[in-house]
Amino acid sequence: MSSICIRGGYCLNGEVDIQGAKNAALPIMAASLLNKGIVCLRRCPQISDVRHMCRLLEQMGVRIETDGDRLILDTKEIDPIEISAPDAGKMRSSVLLLGPLMGRKTEVLMPYPGGCTIGARPVNWHIEALQKMNVQVSMREEGIYCRTKGIKGAKIVLSYPSVGVTENVILAAVLAEGSTEIINAAMEPEIEDLCRFLIAAGARINGIGTNRIVITGVEQLHDVQYTIMADRIVAGTYMTAVAAAGGQAVLKGVRVRHVQSVADVLAESGCGLIICEESIKIIAPSVLLGVKNIQTQPYPGFPTDMQSQMMACLCTAHGESSITENIFENRFKIVPELIRMGADISVSGSKALISGSAKLHGEAVAARDLRGGAALVAAGLAAEGTTIVQESEYIDRGYVDVCSDLRSLGACIDRRQ
The missing domain is CATH 3.65.10.10 (Enolpyruvate transferase domain)
Incomplete structure (x- = not known):
């Protein structure tokens, strides 16, 4: 099985084309x-x-x-x-x-x-x-x-x-x-x-x-x-990666209405957003702010496919955040992996509470599903030291080449067999 190795501490800057959905x-x-x-x-x-x-x-x-x-x-x-x-x-x-x-x-x-x-x-x-x-x-x-x-x-x-x-x-x-x-x-x-x-x-x-x-x-x-349209979940994933790691990046090919609910949460967390017809520039703040009462809903609500990535992003935010999962009951499988990396998260039923300001550190963690695996990559970008995301074939189900895309923005990331 393959794995993805991420060395944290590098801000993301530049432009990236968003793949088809x-x-x-x-x-x-x-x-x-x-x-x-x-x-x-x-x-x-x-x-x-x-x-x-x-x-x-x-x-x-x-x-x-x-x-x-x-x-x-x-x-x-x-x-x-x-x-x-x-x-x-x-x-x-x-x-x-x-x-x-x-x-x-x-x-x-x-x-x-x-x-x-x-x-x-x-x-x-x-x-x-x-x-x-x-x-x-x-x-x-x-x-x-x-x-x-x-x-x-x-x-x-x-x-x-x-x-x-x-x-x-x-x-x-x-x-x-x-x-x-x-x-x-x-x-x-x-x-x-x-x-x-x-x-x-x-x-x-x-x-x-x-x-x-x-x-x-x-x-x-x-x-x-x-x-085929650009992939709004890939775009949202890279938006949370920039927010978590710091820096600023332009995501090309995506329509803002497709990621509006994600953009709204990131704006509430302190991120700057510059919107064009088919591109979005995200500017990470010096300190992310916690966001309460995020609720996954059918479109146009906040997508369940972005819940794990947003959770990883908010682990280092200042203040408490909360996410309620209303679509799939097993979307919190990422929580034990994030806790291993130093996150402070508690789950009660369908609601997760994230106590922010955590100092994430690199660990060997395992992807349990597609979006959870992508979220662990985002967490690794924000962590100190080296993170190994095992079972990365889950990520390959939805991302053409997450390592290449993030490297083009300045991440220190590669794939290992």
């Missing part, structure tokens, strides 16, 4: 199955989750070419009757293949999805939605078996604005008979990006960016080229 690329790659032709994706991040998705698509007969961050998918001929369990089990987003496969084919056996163990994310919500769209589903030991005589539009009312379920319903509805209405849809920017990709390919979708989305089925899609 993991959480937009994966559903858009799944959406390519709806087109019997060629899809060209630009700014597609070359991360392990994308490589896993490529393997799943190739098993179905999709021909894939890569050129840097350009991905070309030929989906003319696919045969998805049975999908590999090992690859599907490596990431949660494999469940997003159900929607487009049911839109294009009549049956599929999908192994149960995997991914980071950050909490319960019920597959039954996906199944219940698809069943309303004329899909018969049976749960088997080897996975989820789905078959249909034709997807039909339906009114889907979500009890919770689940990103994955919203995406799966959209994907299933694109080639469906009639119209599909999603009530209480998730509003994350990555869903907007998925919808814009589909519209560029010929889909008919209204209500983009709202909690009511209407998809009118079409007979077919057409070939398309599309540029």
Whole structure:
């Protein structure tokens, strides 16, 4: 297993381009199955989750070419009757293949999805939605078996604005008979990006960016080229890294509305922010201030995917901070690792209290999930001495090259096998 070695005490300065968004690329790659032709994706991040998705698509007969961050998918001929369990089990987003496969084919056996163990994310919500769209589903030991005589539009009312379920319903509805209405849809920017990709390919979708989305089925899609949005979580991660380590940096390619809730918390902590149309400059203060009552919420609220990084950032802040995790119950797995580095954190239920002004010191710590691993890197930048983040393959699921990006800003960081 690989690890990341960070020597703390170096301020971050300069500019960095933000990679394409993991959480937009994966559903858009799944959406390519709806087109019997060629899809060209630009700014597609070359991360392990994308490589896993490529393997799943190739098993179905999709021909894939890569050129840097350009991905070309030929989906003319696919045969998805049975999908590999090992690859599907490596990431949660494999469940997003159900929607487009049911839109294009009549049956599929999908192994149960995997991914980071950050909490319960019920597959039954996906199944219940698809069943309303004329899909018969049976749960088997080897996975989820789905078959249909034709997807039909339906009114889907979500009890919770689940990103994955919203995406799966959209994907299933694109080639469906009639119209599909999603009530209480998730509003994350990555869903907007998925919808814009589909519209560029010929889909008919209204209500983009709202909690009511209407998809009118079409007979077919057409070939398309599309540029994936910048990754707002990578941008937020680097914003917290600059705040923790000190210095000032420009993050290029990101839209401020996508990271507004993170920017608001950092501004409250004393950071300066200069906003342009597609870039953000963050200026760390000499002393960070504690921020109370941070609450993770669905977009446009503070993202659960930024909770761990913000916690690491606030460990050295002056005064007390508090974070309440309302989305995933296992997002606090990073706490024991931060305490080993000298942080003063107590957890009661879904709430964490961070007593600031801690002097973090380098330790050998372990990434337990994707965002927690990135947070430990940020903590290492702020710590005295050397920090070793073990099991860094978790980080590779969402960051193209976190070491290279941070080195370009002046960090002393490298990867070890």
